[in-house]
Amino acid sequence: MSKSNQRKSRIVDKTFKYIGLAFTVFALLVLAVLITDILIKGLTRINWSFFTNLPSRHAANSGILTALAGMLSLLFFTILIAIPIGILAGVYLQEYGTNNKFAKFIEINIANLAGVPSVIYGILGLTIFVRLFGLGNSLLAGAFTLALLILPIIIVATREAIRAVPGTLREASYGMGATKWQTTRRVVIPSALGGILTGIILSISRAVGETAPLLVIGALVYVPFIPEGPNDQFTTLPIQIFNWVSRPQAAFITNAAAGIIILLLITFILNGIAIYIRSKWYKNIKY
Amino acid sequence: MIHMRTKEKAIEILMMACSFLTVLTTLGIILVLLIDSIKFFSEVSIVDFFTDTQWTPLFSEKHFGILPLLTGTLLTTFIAVLVAVPLGLTIAIYLNEYASPKFTNIVKPILEVLAAVPTVVYGFFALQFVTPLLQQFIPDLRGFNALSPGLVMGVMIIPYITSLSEDALRAVPSSLREASYGMGATKFQTAFKVLVPAASSGIMVSIILAISRALGETMIVAIAAGQEPRLTFNPKESVETITTYIVQVSMGDVPQDSLEYRTIFAAGLTLFLFTFILNNISFWIRKKFQNKYE
Amino acid sequence: MDYKLEAKNANLWYGNKQALKDITLSIEPNSVTAFIGPSGCGKSTLLRCFNRMNDLIEGSRIKGEFLLDKANIYKDIEVYDLRKRVGMVFQKPNPFPKTIFENVAYGLRINGINDKKLLAEKVEWSLKNAALWDEVKDNLNNSALSLSGGQQQRLCIARTLAVEPTVVLMDEPASALDPISTAKIEDLIYELKNKFTIVIVTHNMQQAARVSTKTAFFYLGELIEFDETKKLFTNPEEEKTQNYITGRFG
Numbered sequence: 001m002s003k004s005n006q007r008k009s010r011i012v013d014k015t016f017k018y019i020g021l022a023f024t025v026f027a028l029l030v031l032a033v034l035i036t037d038i039l040i041k042g043l044t045r046i047n048w049s050f051f052t053n054l055p056s057r058h059a060a061n062s063g064i065l066t067a068l069a070g071m072l073s074l075l076f077f078t079i080l081i082a083i084p085i086g087i088l089a090g091v092y093l094q095e096y097g098t099n100n101k102f103a104k105f106i107e108i109n110i111a112n113l114a115g116v117p118s119v120i121y122g123i124l125g126l127t128i129f130v131r132l133f134g135l136g137n138s139l140l141a142g143a144f145t146l147a148l149l150i151l152p153i154i155i156v157a158t159r160e161a162i163r164a165v166p167g168t169l170r171e172a173s174y175g176m177g178a179t180k181w182q183t184t185r186r187v188v189i190p191s192a193l194g195g196i197l198t199g200i201i202l203s204i205s206r207a208v209g210e211t212a213p214l215l216v217i218g219a220l221v222y223v224p225f226i227p228e229g230p231n232d233q234f235t236t237l238p239i240q241i242f243n244w245v246s247r248p249q250a251a252f253i254t255n256a257a258a259g260i261i262i263l264l265l266i267t268f269i270l271n272g273i274a275i276y277i278r279s280k281w282y283k284n285i286k287y
Numbered sequence: 288m289i290h291m292r293t294k295e296k297a298i299e300i301l302m303m304a305c306s307f308l309t310v311l312t313t314l315g316i317i318l319v320l321l322i323d324s325i326k327f328f329s330e331v332s333i334v335d336f337f338t339d340t341q342w343t344p345l346f347s348e349k350h351f352g353i354l355p356l357l358t359g360t361l362l363t364t365f366i367a368v369l370v371a372v373p374l375g376l377t378i379a380i381y382l383n384e385y386a387s388p389k390f391t392n393i394v395k396p397i398l399e400v401l402a403a404v405p406t407v408v409y410g411f412f413a414l415q416f417v418t419p420l421l422q423q424f425i426p427d428l429r430g431f432n433a434l435s436p437g438l439v440m441g442v443m444i445i446p447y448i449t450s451l452s453e454d455a456l457r458a459v460p461s462s463l464r465e466a467s468y469g470m471g472a473t474k475f476q477t478a479f480k481v482l483v484p485a486a487s488s489g490i491m492v493s494i495i496l497a498i499s500r501a502l503g504e505t506m507i508v509a510i511a512a513g514q515e516p517r518l519t520f521n522p523k524e525s526v527e528t529i530t531t532y533i534v535q536v537s538m539g540d541v542p543q544d545s546l547e548y549r550t551i552f553a554a555g556l557t558l559f560l561f562t563f564i565l566n567n568i569s570f571w572i573r574k575k576f577q578n579k580y581e
Numbered sequence: 582m583d584y585k586l587e588a589k590n591a592n593l594w595y596g597n598k599q600a601l602k603d604i605t606l607s608i609e610p611n612s613v614t615a616f617i618g619p620s621g622c623g624k625s626t627l628l629r630c631f632n633r634m635n636d637l638i639e640g641s642r643i644k645g646e647f648l649l650d651k652a653n654i655y656k657d658i659e660v661y662d663l664r665k666r667v668g669m670v671f672q673k674p675n676p677f678p679k680t681i682f683e684n685v686a687y688g689l690r691i692n693g694i695n696d697k698k699l700l701a702e703k704v705e706w707s708l709k710n711a712a713l714w715d716e717v718k719d720n721l722n723n724s725a726l727s728l729s730g731g732q733q734q735r736l737c738i739a740r741t742l743a744v745e746p747t748v749v750l751m752d753e754p755a756s757a758l759d760p761i762s763t764a765k766i767e768d769l770i771y772e773l774k775n776k777f778t779i780v781i782v783t784h785n786m787q788q789a790a791r792v793s794t795k796t797a798f799f800y801l802g803e804l805i806e807f808d809e810t811k812k813l814f815t816n817p818e819e820e821k822t823q824n825y826i827t828g829r830f831g
């Protein structure tokens with residue numbers, strides 16, 4: 001290799017390093033600009049009445065009370081449905097069904113489901129839950145739809161967490177005469193709990209931000225009441241934001257930005273908790 | 288003892304049923320889309336569906352050509368991929384080969400946040416910040432356009448590419464790296480002549496999944512790209528994607544079991560087929576190359 | 582003589598590979614029996630047959646008889662019941678990520694014992710028998726993972742003893758430990774034989790000589806020699822045994 005060639009490749013190397021740094025900083029910058037822009041547009045609108053007011057035709061009187069209440073109720077039912085099913089399915093695939101054809105087939109299937117656009121889940125929910133089961137555009141129909149949507153996340157997280165549990169712990173349990181289920185319930189699942197919990201929280205964070213499938217199943221954009229039961233109609237914060245964004249008046253855009261601040265806060269807190277649990281869990285438990 | 292065995296078996300069957308629910312979900316999606324699509328295609332010719340250049344099911348003079356929605360979807364996805372692939376890959380290589388581990392450990396979780404931001408937020412950002420900003424430089428950019436949501440979507444899917452590509456790069460055995468450095472290669476040469484080819488399957492998977500994600504994205508385009516189905520590849524124009532159309536119809540007062548109502552199933556099936564094929568390609572690549580270095 | 586454990590013409594295959602070849606041996610109650618031999622000789626495999634841990638390995642098949650108190654281990658005894666009567670301690674300490682107390686209480690809880698007083702009594706009894714009580718009695722609610730390696734292994738022994746097995750199988754229980762911890766485990770084994778029948782697999786011939794009453798030497802899946810420990814180490818019948826204990830291979 002000649003001297004000039006060497007110099008050239010060193011310059012290319014250096015240039016690429018700076019491009020890499022620039023791209024990384026750019027990506028982070030977009031996030032920073034997004035947050036700053038939304039804070040500038042929405043922060044002044046956030047006050048107590050914003051949380052306690054019902055939606056209104058007048059932007060200044062509009063609040064997110066029903067959207068927040070709807071979202072919390074929706075999440076409650078979604079979690080109630082998705083967590084037990086997701087964990088049991090994940091446990092089955094990793095702990096019971098290893099190497100059988102059924103489990104392999106399900107693995108491909110889950111990889112596929114994880115890639116199905118959320119709006120398609122909306123069409124599924126609309127046809128099956130809203131119409132076929134006759135649930136209408138109720139909380140329950142929304143919860144079933146979202147539960148199916150986040151199920152792959154919980155299943156994959158559960159499997160990964162369980163895969164990390166060392167076989168020696170299972171041996172110890174079997175060696176004392178424990179059955180498979182006793183071993184699974186008392187040793188394997190508790191040992192994998194950190195990973196499972198992280199996955200659950202990330203799936204909740206995903207559910208919090210979902211908008212499209214709920215719009216498709218007919219979640220309302222204007223709900224002037226707090227849902228009182230699983231059969232009530234509902235709206236959620238992202239839907240409320242979507243509604244405000246599509247209004248031409250500037251005051252509603254401010255409302256949307258203020259709503260986004262709350263939505264982002266919830267999302268970031270959930271993700272923060274997930275990261276915290278993950279790091280804490282891995283620090284405490286070294287096998 | 289018999290009681291215990293029965294209990295064990297019962298629990299196993301319950302768990303199996305839970306896993307099977309995911310299969311029912313897939314079957315449900317396919318059946319739901321197919322049944323109404325078949326009804327749809329009994330009234331609309333499938334040739335028209337794929338060749339008619341107009342999509343006006345909600346107007347009095349009805350046309351059922353999916354092409355405008357398809358081009359809208361592909362155009363925004365193309366713009367997103369144009370942003371995400373070079374940025375995502377470069378960042379992955381930079382974090383893996385150049386940056387200090389400390390820098391990487393701080394930056395990676397922050398980058399992941401990009402994928403965690405709800406899409407309705409990105410939609411707002413595209414419509415209220417990026418479009419006005421771009422209009423400063425491109426005066427004839429429409430208020431609703433393909434460019435702005437495409438770009439924002441591109442940033443959103445960067446973490447998908449970065450994190451999967453980084454995993455693939457990290458999985459390349461260090462012996463290959465050392466062999467290259469040992470011959471006096473620079474980091475750049477090592478990265479592009481050794482690591483990227485060695486990790487190519489993982490990188491491919493990351494790009495395919497990112498494309499699939501962009502194709503199915505709804506809220507960003509619904510908010511910022513507009514609702515005018517138009518057969519164009521001009522990014523300055525307003526376009527409607529398949530996903531936007533589905534949301535638009537569900538929010539309107541289209542009577543159930545009408546032809547208009549069934550359009551969302553035909554459109555949904557088209558979208559599903561695209562993502563389904565992409566997902567299966569990525570799964571196939573992953574399985575095929577999974578144990579390359581084990 | 583009423584033997585505690587017996588293997589009669591026992592064979593075992595992992596897939597196509599035969600790991601045990603026609604093994605017959607009998608183990609007396611309240612004794613310590615050592616299994617020695619080079620890696621892959623089948624000593625651990627045989628040990629794991631006595632509480633059917635090999636069942637967990639896919640593709641393993643057995644032929645022949647394994648008996649516990651004259652009852653066929655693979656036919657007459659429910660596997661869960663067998664494992665309660667024949668406990669096992671593993672090569673590496675494998676405490677559960679639970680408290681010290683809950684580790685020892687585990688075997689009792691899976692048997693449906695939840696009475697607090699009874700649990701506390703049994704945990705204390707087990708920890709005392711495992712010579713760990715004095716070191717942990719004030720920290721029973723600490724995580725088991727906070728203990729040292731040697732303490733963890735004694736905790737695993739206590740966990741095994743808690744369900745009051747009659748046989749304790751030990752698969753190289755001290756191989757991952759430092760010399761001081763090893764000495765403690767060896768003393769413990771010597772003590773335990775008063776109450777339990779112990780079978781220990783070891784790589785360490787000095788250890789076999791120190792703790793066991795009888796020793797079995799295995800080579801390539803065959804039982805070469807089985808005799809009083811003293812006799813086997815000083816005056817073996819077989820040349821292979823002689824070669825192994827003098828360090829010519831293995």
